Amino acid sequence: MKGDIGVIGLAVMGQNLILNMNDHGYKVVAHNRTAEKVDEFLQGPAKGTNIVGAYSLQELVDKLESPRKIMLMVRAGDVVDSFTDKLVPLLDKGDIIIDGGNTNFPDTNRRVAALKEKGIHFIGSGVSGGEEGARFGPSIMPGGSPEAWPFVKPIFQAISAKTENNEPCCDWVGNDGAGHFVKMVHNGIEYGDMQLITEAYQFMKDGLGMTHDEMQSVFIEWNKTELNSYLVEITSDILGYKDTDGEPLVEKILDTAGQKGTGKWTGINALDMGIPLTLITESVFARCLSSLKDQRVEAEELFGKKKSIVEGDKQVWIEALRQALLASKIISYAQGFMLMREASNENGWDLNYGNVALMWRGGCIIRSAFLSNIRDAYDIDPELSFLGSDSYFKGILENSTSAWRKVAAKSMEVGIPMPSMTSALTFLDGYTTARLPANLLQAQRDYFGAHTYERVDKPKGEFFHTNWTGKGGDVSSTTYNS
Ligand code: 6PG
Numbered sequence: 001m002k003g004d005i006g007v008i009g010l011a012v013m014g015q016n017l018i019l020n021m022n023d024h025g026y027k028v029v030a031h032n033r034t035a036e037k038v039d040e041f042l043q044g045p046a047k048g049t050n051i052v053g054a055y056s057l058q059e060l061v062d063k064l065e066s067p068r069k070i071m072l073m074v075r076a077g078d079v080v081d082s083f084t085d086k087l088v089p090l091l092d093k094g095d096i097i098i099d100g101g102n103t104n105f106p107d108t109n110r111r112v113a114a115l116k117e118k119g120i121h122f123i124g125s126g127v128s129g130g131e132e133g134a135r136f137g138p139s140i141m142p143g144g145s146p147e148a149w150p151f152v153k154p155i156f157q158a159i160s161a162k163t164e165n166n167e168p169c170c171d172w173v174g175n176d177g178a179g180h181f182v183k184m185v186h187n188g189i190e191y192g193d194m195q196l197i198t199e200a201y202q203f204m205k206d207g208l209g210m211t212h213d214e215m216q217s218v219f220i221e222w223n224k225t226e227l228n229s230y231l232v233e234i235t236s237d238i239l240g241y242k243d244t245d246g247e248p249l250v251e252k253i254l255d256t257a258g259q260k261g262t263g264k265w266t267g268i269n270a271l272d273m274g275i276p277l278t279l280i281t282e283s284v285f286a287r288c289l290s291s292l293k294d295q296r297v298e299a300e301e302l303f304g305k306k307k308s309i310v311e312g313d314k315q316v317w318i319e320a321l322r323q324a325l326l327a328s329k330i331i332s333y334a335q336g337f338m339l340m341r342e343a344s345n346e347n348g349w350d351l352n353y354g355n356v357a358l359m360w361r362g363g364c365i366i367r368s369a370f371l372s373n374i375r376d377a378y379d380i381d382p383e384l385s386f387l388g389s390d391s392y393f394k395g396i397l398e399n400s401t402s403a404w405r406k407v408a409a410k411s412m413e414v415g416i417p418m419p420s421m422t423s424a425l426t427f428l429d430g431y432t433t434a435r436l437p438a439n440l441l442q443a444q445r446d447y448f449g450a451h452t453y454e455r456v457d458k459p460k461g462e463f464f465h466t467n468w469t470g471k472g473g474d475v476s477s478t479t480y481n482s
Contacts, residue, residue, distance in 0.1 A: 002065040003029035003052060005155055007073055008083055010037045013127065014073030015045060016134035017100070017159070022049045024158040029053070031060045057083075061090045067121075067151055068095040076101040084111065084122075093119030096148040100127045104265055105177030105184060112144045112176050121148035126183020128364035129161065137161035139364035140170035141186070141356075143179025143349075161363025163372075169362045174349035181269075181343055182356055185336050188266025188280040190365045191259075192332040192420060193231050195283035199418040200321050201235070203407070207310035207416050208317055212248040216240040222322055226396070227329075229368030257287040266339070273342045278427050279332040282419040308414040317407075323400035324407040324421050330397060331424035333374060334387035341385065354378035386431065397428065443468075450476040 007018050010032040018028045018041075030046070031054040032038050038053040054060035061068060068091060072083055080099050087097060097120060099108065108124030115122040126141035127134065140160045142152065149172045160170035173179040204210045204218065219236035223229070243249040263284045270277030289296075310317060337353055344351035357375040360366055377390035384390060388397050408425050411418040430436060445451035450472065452463040465476035 001027060003027045003063050004065060004069070005029070006031060006054065006060045006064050006068065006070040008032070008057075008060070008070065009073035010041050011073065012131050013100075013134045015041055016131055017071070017073060017127070017138075018051055019045060019049070020135055020137070020159045021155060022046075022051050024155075026155055026158070027052070029060055029063045031055070031057065057086055057090055061087070066092065066095070067148075068092070069098065069152055069155070070096070071098040071100050073100050076103040076107075080107070080111070084115070088115070088118055088120060091120055094121070096121045096123060096145075096151060098123040098125055098142070098152065099180075100125050102126070102183065102187070102260065102262055103177075103180050104261075105180040108144065108177035108180045116145065121145035123148050123152060124177055124180040125156075126179055126186060128183065128186055128360075128366075130365065133161065133363050133365075137169070137363050139186075139359050139362065139367070141173050141179045141182045141359055142170070143173040143175065143177060143182070146172065146175060161367075163358065163361045167358060167361075169359050169364070171352075171355045171359060173356070173359075174344070174347075174351055176347065176349070178344075178347070178349040178351065181349075182340065182351070182359075184262050184265050184269070185340055186360060186364060186366060187262035188277070188283075188339075189332060189336045190231075191263035191266075191283040191287070192280045192336075193229070193329065193366055195286050195420045196279075196325050196328050196332070197231060197235050199411075199416075199421050200325050201239075203310070203321055203411065203416055203418065204318070206308045207410070207414060208314050209309070210314070212239050212250070218318055222325075225322065226326055226370060226373075227322065227368075229370065230365060231368075254293070255290055256293050257290045259284070259287050263287070266336075269343070270335075270339050273339065273346065275335070275339045275342050276427060276430075277335045277339050278423045279328065279335055279420050282423045286417075286419050305415065308416045310410055310414055310416075317410075320403035320407050323403040324425075327397055327400040327404045327428075328421045328424035329370070330388055330393050331427055332420070333370075334393075335427070337374075337387055338385070352378075352382070353384070354382065388428070388431075401428075446476075452476045452479045 004026040005021060006029040007014055008031045010030060018030050021028045028051050030038060030041060030051055035055050038055060042053045054063055072080055074080060074083060084097055103124055112122045123142050123144040127138050129138035137160055140156050142156060156170045157168040160168045162168055173182050204215050216236050216239040219232055219239060223232045238250055241249045243252055267281040267284050340351055354375045357371045361371045373392050377384055377387060387393055404425055408422045442453040446453050446465055447468045450465050452465045454460055455464055463479045467474060
C-alpha cells in the first residue's frame with residue numbers, strides 16, 4: 001500500500017506532524033536530507049507505527065499515492081525553493097507540494113504561480129501551536145492552489161485542533177499566499193498579546209511591588225475571565241516557576257527579546273497597505289528597544305531614573321489593569337482584522353474572517369475564548385470594518401475606557417513603559433474622532449510644497465492650492481497618494 005502523504009524535514013515540528021497524521025490513520029512517508037535522521041526517527045519515536053522512511057526524493061515520490069502530497073517542514077526561504085526545484089522533475093501533473101513553514105507570503109504567491117505553469121499544485125500553509133500543537137492538534141491555515149485543497153483537506157482537518165463544538169481549526173483560507181498571510185497576521189497578533197501581558201507584568205512588579213506568587217495568582221484569576229487564553233495560562237505557569245535556588249526563574253532571564261521576522265513582516269505590510277496597525281508595530285519596536293540592553297543600562301544611570309511606585313488600592317489597580325489589557329487586546333485584533341480585510345481586497349482573496357477566527361480558536365499560540373466572540377461578530381456582519389463596533393466588543397470598550405485611561409495615565413506619570421496599551425488607547429481616541437488635525441497638516445504640505453488640499457465645503461476629489469505667503473506661485477505639484 002502506498003503512502004497517503006510525504007513529509008520532508010524531521011526537525012521537531014515535522015516529526016510531530018507525522019506522528020499526528022499516523023495517529024489519525026494516514027500512512028506517512030518521511031524523508032530528511034540526512035539519512036541518519038530518518039533512521040533515528042524510524043527507530044525512535046516512529047517505532048511500531050505505520051510510518052515508512054524514504055532515503056531519497058525519488059524513493060519518496062515512488063512510495064506515494066497519486067496525486068502525491070508532499071509537505072515541506074523545512075526552514076523558510078531558499079531551502080523551500082531548493083526542495084521544490086528538485087521535486088518538480090520527479091512529480092506528475094496534479095501532484096501537490098505543501099510548504100508548512102513560516103514563509104513570507106510573497107514567496108508563496110511566487111511559488112504558486114511558478115508551479116501552476118508546470119501543472120503542479122502548491123499550498124502554502126501556516127501551522128501554529130509549537131511542538132505540542134503539531135503533535136496533538138495544531139491550527140492549520142492553508143492557501144494556494146484551490147484545486148489541491150480537496151485532496152489535502154481530510155488529512156489536515158483530521159490532524160488539526162478542534163473547537164469545543166468539534167469544528168476543525170483548519171479551513172481553506174484563499175488563493176496564492178493567503179494562508180501564509182493569515183499566519184503572518186496570527187504571529188503579529190501573538191507579538192501584541194505577549195507584549196500586552198508583559199506590560200501588565202511590569203506594572204504589577206515595578207509599580208505595585210507585587211511578588212511573583214501574587215502575580216501568578218492574578219494571571220490564574222484573569223484566565224477565568226474574558227482574558228482566558230493560552231498565553232495568559234503559560235504566563236501564570238512561568239511566574240510560578242522557581243529556579244534551583246527557589247527564586248523565580250523569569251528574573252534570571254536576560255531582558256532582550258528575540259524575533260524571527262513574522263511580526264516585522266506584519267508591520268511592513270501594514271505600512272505598505274496604509275493600515276494603522278499601531279499595537280503590533282509597537283510590540284515589534286518594543287522587542288527592538290529591549291535588544292538595546294547595554295544602552296538602556298547606561299541611560300538609566302545617566303537619567304537617574306526613579307523607581308516607578310504606583311500608590312493606591314492594589315486590588316483596584318489590578319482590576320483596572322485587567323480591563324486595560326482586555327480593551328487593548330480588542331484593539332489589537334481589530335487592527336489585525338483591518339489589515340486582513342485590506343489584503344483580501346487588494347489581492348482578491350475573499351477571506352472569510354469568521355473562519356479565520358475559528359481557525360485560531362484552538363491549537364495555535366493565540367488561542368483564546370475571545371476568538372469565539374470574534375467569530376460571532378463576523379457571523380453577524382461578515383463585512384464588519386472595525387471589530388470594536390460589534391455590540392459585544394463595543395460594550396467592553398465602553399465599560400473599560402475609564403480604567404484603561406487611569407492605567408495609561410499612571411504609567412506615563414510614574415514612567416513605566418506601556419507602548420502597546422497606551423498606543424491602543426490613542427488609536428481608539430483617533431478612530432472615534434470625526435475631525436482630526438490633518439487639516440492643519442494638509443495646510444503645511446500645501447504651504448511648503450504646493451501639495452494641494454481638498455475642502456470640506458467642496459466635493460471630494462477637487463484639489464486647491466493657496467499662495468500662503470503671497471510670494472509663492474499659483475502652480476501646484478501633482479496630487480497623488482502613496
Ligand atoms: C506559532 C508561532 C511560531 C513562531 C514562534 C517564534 O504559531 O506556533 O507563531 O510560528 O515561530 O512564535 O516567533 P518569534 O521568534 O518571531 O517570536
